[in-house]
Amino acid sequence: xxxxxxxxxxxxxxxxxxxxxxxxxxxxxxxxxxxxxxxxxxxxxxxxxxxxxxxxxxxxxxxxxxxxxxxxxxxxxxxxxxxxxxxxxxxxxxxxxxxxxxxxxxxxxxxxxxxxxxxxxxxxxxxxxxxxxxxxxxxxxxxxxxxxxxxxxxxxxxxxxxxxxxxxxxxxxxxxxxxxxxxxxxxxxxxxxxxxxxxxxxxxxxxxxxxxxxxxxxxxxxxxxxxxxxxxxxxxxxxxxxxxxxxxxxxxxxxxxxxxxxxxxxxxxxxxxxxxxxxxxxxxxxxxxxxxxxxxxxxxxxxxxxxxxxxxxxxxxxxxxxxxxxxxxxxxxxxxxxxxxxxxxxxxxxxxxxxxxxxxxxxxxxxxxxxxxxxxxxxxxxxxxxxxxxxxxxxxxxxxxxxxxxxxxxxxxxxxxxxxxxxxxxxxxxxxxxxxxxxxxxxxxxxxxxxxxxxxxxxxxxxxxxxxxxxxxxxxxxxxxxxxxxxxxxxxxxxxxxxxxxxxx
Amino acid sequence: xxxxxxxxxxxxxxxxxxxxxxxxxxxxxxxxxxxxxxxxxxxxxxxxxxxxxxxxxxxxxxxxxxxx
Numbered sequence: 001x002x003x004x005x006x007x008x009x010x011x012x013x014x015x016x017x018x019x020x021x022x023x024x025x026x027x028x029x030x031x032x033x034x035x036x037x038x039x040x041x042x043x044x045x046x047x048x049x050x051x052x053x054x055x056x057x058x059x060x061x062x063x064x065x066x067x068x069x070x071x072x073x074x075x076x077x078x079x080x081x082x083x084x085x086x087x088x089x090x091x092x093x094x095x096x097x098x099x100x101x102x103x104x105x106x107x108x109x110x111x112x113x114x115x116x117x118x119x120x121x122x123x124x125x126x127x128x129x130x131x132x133x134x135x136x137x138x139x140x141x142x143x144x145x146x147x148x149x150x151x152x153x154x155x156x157x158x159x160x161x162x163x164x165x166x167x168x169x170x171x172x173x174x175x176x177x178x179x180x181x182x183x184x185x186x187x188x189x190x191x192x193x194x195x196x197x198x199x200x201x202x203x204x205x206x207x208x209x210x211x212x213x214x215x216x217x218x219x220x221x222x223x224x225x226x227x228x229x230x231x232x233x234x235x236x237x238x239x240x241x242x243x244x245x246x247x248x249x250x251x252x253x254x255x256x257x258x259x260x261x262x263x264x265x266x267x268x269x270x271x272x273x274x275x276x277x278x279x280x281x282x283x284x285x286x287x288x289x290x291x292x293x294x295x296x297x298x299x300x301x302x303x304x305x306x307x308x309x310x311x312x313x314x315x316x317x318x319x320x321x322x323x324x325x326x327x328x329x330x331x332x333x334x335x336x337x338x339x340x341x342x343x344x345x346x347x348x349x350x351x352x353x354x355x356x357x358x359x360x361x362x363x364x365x366x367x368x369x370x371x372x373x374x375x376x377x378x379x380x381x382x383x384x385x386x387x388x389x390x391x392x393x394x395x396x397x398x399x400x401x402x403x404x405x406x407x408x409x410x411x412x413x414x415x416x417x418x419x420x421x422x423x424x425x426x427x428x429x430x431x432x433x434x435x436x437x438x439x440x441x442x443x444x445x446x447x448x449x450x451x452x453x454x455x456x457x458x459x460x461x462x463x464x465x466x467x468x469x470x471x472x473x474x475x476x477x478x479x480x481x482x483x484x485x486x487x488x489x490x491x492x493x494x495x496x497x498x499x500x501x502x503x504x505x
Numbered sequence: 506x507x508x509x510x511x512x513x514x515x516x517x518x519x520x521x522x523x524x525x526x527x528x529x530x531x532x533x534x535x536x537x538x539x540x541x542x543x544x545x546x547x548x549x550x551x552x553x554x555x556x557x558x559x560x561x562x563x564x565x566x567x568x569x570x571x572x573x
Contacts, residue, residue, distance in 0.1 A: 018566070100570070150567075151568060155570075156573040220573040377549065380549055392560035409555065
């Protein structure tokens with residue numbers, strides 16, 4: 001494997017209700033999701049249920065198994081403590097995660113699709129927020145694709161990578177730690193303020209870096225670790241691990257998301273193949289290095305590595321690039337897939353430009369674009385770094401309203417480059433990727449909204465008319481349920497029951 | 506600091522042929538940067554119009570609960 005693997009991105013958005021006397025984030029988030037469901041979702045999907053239950057199903061040759069659940073429909077429709085939770089026709093999940101609205105993208109297979117269905121998530125959030133304004137019952141809701149309120153709270157943008165269970169976890173820790181620390185040079189979304197609840201106003205690369213307090217661990221909401229050990233594969237746990245990456249920033253920039261997903265997937269491929277064994281890139285003091293890299297916008301800070309080496313973050317990234325290129329050449333030669341070739345080329349170019357002058361990346365990377373904007377204000381208005389206007393720019397950069405969000409305004413001026421058109425994003429808002437099980441999930445919801453009782457990543461539960469019990473269709477294999485695999489069955493089936501019969505045939 | 510070769514010298518960069526045409530970094534060049542700089546006044550004028558009027562109040566009121 002190369003940059004191609006089963007991946008996904010989950011993003012918690014910042015949420016505010018300007019003018020509200022008391023802000024209840026959970027209630028506002030619930031209102032947001034429900035407004036979207038009311039206005040965009042058909043039939044039973046107006047009030048669909050996420051199915052939390054786990055089941056270890058048997059599979060037939062197609063990767064499906066039908067088990068007639070004994071449960072009465074009412075048992076499966078637990079209201080999840082009243083928190084809104086919908087599954088979209090593009091295979092994504094849109095729900096309330098504690099005090100934030102969250103969009104979890106459908107499973108995708110490559111970094112370009114990761115960007116596209118992440119942008120689809122922005123479109124979902126924009127629409128949902130718009131509904132809350134036009135419905136006019138309550139105050140409008142504003143949403144921010146960032147990771148901190150700059151007052152001590154942080155919320156995440158998590159990446160998920162399905163990878164081989166065979167790869168020893170120690171080698172994941174050993175290699176991904178230096179990789180995550182150094183990749184901040186292009187993944188950083190930029191932040192004004194140093195420290196969780198900043199006492200000092202200076203600019204740094206990452207929104208998230210200062211919120212990490214451990215090297216390895218299970219937590220995600222406190223004492224956050226650089227390497228998170230949560231592992232629910234939502235697939236065959238004997239073969240796969242789902243690497244849950246919590247260290248990244250939420251990016252407005254397409255290129256940053258693209259590089260973040262593609263480079264990480266490629267490094268995982270090297271780990272899975274054993275290509276890196278015998279080498280060592282361990283960082284001596286990871287947490288300190290994490291902060292040091294983020295806090296130095298000149299990108300010159302040296303990091304102490306094993307073997308008495310002192311390298312900058314760019315030098316560490318160049319080493320990863322070089323190893324990746326060697327790996328691809330030795331493993332695939334001229335047969336390298338175009339997606340991996342494109343990723344390697346862009347990764348190398350970005351490192352060259354960052355090395356020469358980071359400002360050359362102001363139209364492709366968030367931290368540079370935002371920095372350039374702040375610098376322009378500082379120059380024109382003679383502002384100190386502590387000026388409230390600059391902090392406002394920091395927040396408003398991530399505002400997802402097309403007319404008020406600064407990143408989106410930069411995109412409209414062609415000063416932050418997009419990878420996809422509005423039409424492509426709109427299509428991805430409605431339709432799932434065709435090359436993963438998200439296709440099956442999304443098409444079931446699109447075609448048979450009235451017959452889906454519940455759904456989650458690894459199964460869909462049908463409530464068929466005239467049947468007493470529910471029918472669960474497991475989708476445990478993420479590479480099955482694709483267009484190629486089941487597209488023709490959807491064409492042949494006139495209704496959900498026929499589809500079920502065809503699947504069982 | 507150890508002598509480090511530029512990655513380009515050690516490994517041939519993959520051919521550009523066949524790569525997607527909409528490679529976004531192509532315009533991130535020094536020339537492009539100069540063009541962006543020239544545009545900065547009109548950019549700031551535009552941002553002035555959309556920035557929150559009371560920046561201090563806006564920043565103060567942006568309070569979130571911690572998440573994952």
